[in-house]
Amino acid sequence: MRVSVVLLLLCLSSVHLYRAVDQPVVGDEQTEFTQSQIEELKKQDRGLEGSVDSTELSAEEPGEENSNTAKVAFSYASGLNGNFGPHSSDVTVVFRKKITDVGKAFSPITGVFTAPLRGVYYFRFNLLGISSYWLAVCLYKNHTKILDVTKYPKGQYKYAVGGATLLLQKGDHVYIKLRQKSQVSDNSDNHCTFSGFLLFPM
C-alpha cells in the first residue's frame, strides 16, 4: 500500500516537472513570437474553413451555382461504315463515335443533346450523301424543327451542312433527324459529324 502511494506521488511530481519545463515563460520574447504565430495560424484556419464551406456548397448545387464555370463542348462522328436510311419516317441520327466530349451532355446512344444549363449554344452538322436518295437533314430543338438542309446527291458526294445558335433552357433537347426517304453514308473518315458547344450561360 505505502509503496504504491509513494510511487504515485513520484509519478505525479515528475509530471509536474515536465509541465514546468514545457510551459513557456510569460514575457519571454520567444513566447510573444509564438503567440503571434498562433494568431496567424488561427486566421489561416478560418480562411481554410471558409474555402471548405464554399467547396461543399458548389458540390451540393452543381447546376445553378457553377453555371458560370460550366464547360460543354462535343463532337461526335456517326461511326457508320456504310449507309443509314432510307426510312419510311423521319429518324433521329445517332452519332456513336466520340471525337471530343466535355460535359457529357450529348448521348451517343440516343443521339440527343440535353442542355445541362440555361444558355446560348451553337450546333453544327456535316452529313454526307452519295446515293440516288435524298439527303435531307433537320436540326430540332425539342419538337420544333429549327432548320432543314436538303441535297440531292444523284450518286455524287454531297454534304448537308448546317448550324444554328440556340437559346436553350436547362433540359431542352437538340438532335438531328434524317427525313424519310433520305440516306446518309459514312466510313472511318468521319464524313458525318455533329458538334455543339455552350457559348455562354444565361
Ligand SMILES: *[C@@H]1O[C@H](CO)[C@@H](O)[C@H](O)[C@H]1NC(C)=O
Ligand atoms: C423540352 O423538352 C424537355 C424534355 O422533355 C423538357 O424538360 C422541356 O421543358 C422542354 N422545353 C420546352 C420549351 O418545351
